[in-house]
Amino acid sequence: MCGIHGKESIRPSCTGSKICKRQYGSQAWPNGFAFRYQVQGVLPGSDQATMEASFERAWSKWARVCPYTFQKANGNANVTISVVGANDQFFLQNPQTQAYANIGPSGGEQSYVRFKGPAFAQWTPSAIHTLFLHEFGHVLGLSHANDPNSIMSAFIGNMFSERELTNDDVVRMQGVLSASYSYYKRSVAAGKNSSAREERSKTHWRRYQEIEGKKK
Structure with a gap:
C-alpha cells in the first residue's frame, strides 16, 4: 500500500494492524503457483502495453527468488490489476495512498x-x-520491512527510478518460502506419525484377538 511522502518517495499506507501485519513466513503460495493477470483501466500518461511491460519487468525480479510463474491471462485471471478513482473506499480512508494489494493467499x-x-x-x-514491484511483494506474502532501503519499506525512495530488489527483500521472501516449506514438512510428518500410530493400534488389536482366540 503506497502513498506520497516527500520528494520522489512513496509511503505504503499500511498502518492498521488488520491491514499491515509483519510477515516473516506465515503464508506462501503453493510451489509452482501460476499467477495469471488481467489489467482493467489505464494510468494517466500511459497505455496498457506500457503498463504490462512494466509489470512483467517487475515480476522478472521476483521470479529470480520465487518458484512461481506470472503471465497474462486468457480469460481465466487470478490476479486483477485495476486502475480506480480517488473515491475508492480504501483511498478515501487513506488519501495519501497510491496503490494497495492483498497480502499473500487468503481464502x-x-x-x-x-x-x-x-x-x-x-x-x-x-x-x-x-x-508494482512493491505491491506484488505484498501479493507474494510480504508486508513492510524495517530496512529503509528495501523495496518493501514503508517509504519507497526514488520511486520514479526503476528500482531493484535489495538483499533484505530477497532474504525476507526466502523466509516466507522456507517457513511455508517447514510447515508442509511438519504436516507430512504429522500425517505419517498418525498413520503409523493407527497401524500399530490395528496390529495390537489383531494380536489381542489371536491371544484371546487361543484361550478358547
Whole structure:
C-alpha cells in the first residue's frame, strides 16, 4: 500500500494492524503457483502495453527468488490489476495512498493490485514498475520491512527510478518460502506419525484377538 511522502518517495499506507501485519513466513503460495493477470483501466500518461511491460519487468525480479510463474491471462485471471478513482473506499480512508494489494493467499486463489489513477498526472514506466514491484511483494506474502532501503519499506525512495530488489527483500521472501516449506514438512510428518500410530493400534488389536482366540 503506497502513498506520497516527500520528494520522489512513496509511503505504503499500511498502518492498521488488520491491514499491515509483519510477515516473516506465515503464508506462501503453493510451489509452482501460476499467477495469471488481467489489467482493467489505464494510468494517466500511459497505455496498457506500457503498463504490462512494466509489470512483467517487475515480476522478472521476483521470479529470480520465487518458484512461481506470472503471465497474462486468457480469460481465466487470478490476479486483477485495476486502475480506480480517488473515491475508492480504501483511498478515501487513506488519501495519501497510491496503490494497495492483498497480502499473500487468503481464502482463495484470487489476488488484486489497485492503482489510484489520478495520483500522478503522468505515470512513467519506471514509477509503474517500481510501485508494482512493491505491491506484488505484498501479493507474494510480504508486508513492510524495517530496512529503509528495501523495496518493501514503508517509504519507497526514488520511486520514479526503476528500482531493484535489495538483499533484505530477497532474504525476507526466502523466509516466507522456507517457513511455508517447514510447515508442509511438519504436516507430512504429522500425517505419517498418525498413520503409523493407527497401524500399530490395528496390529495390537489383531494380536489381542489371536491371544484371546487361543484361550478358547
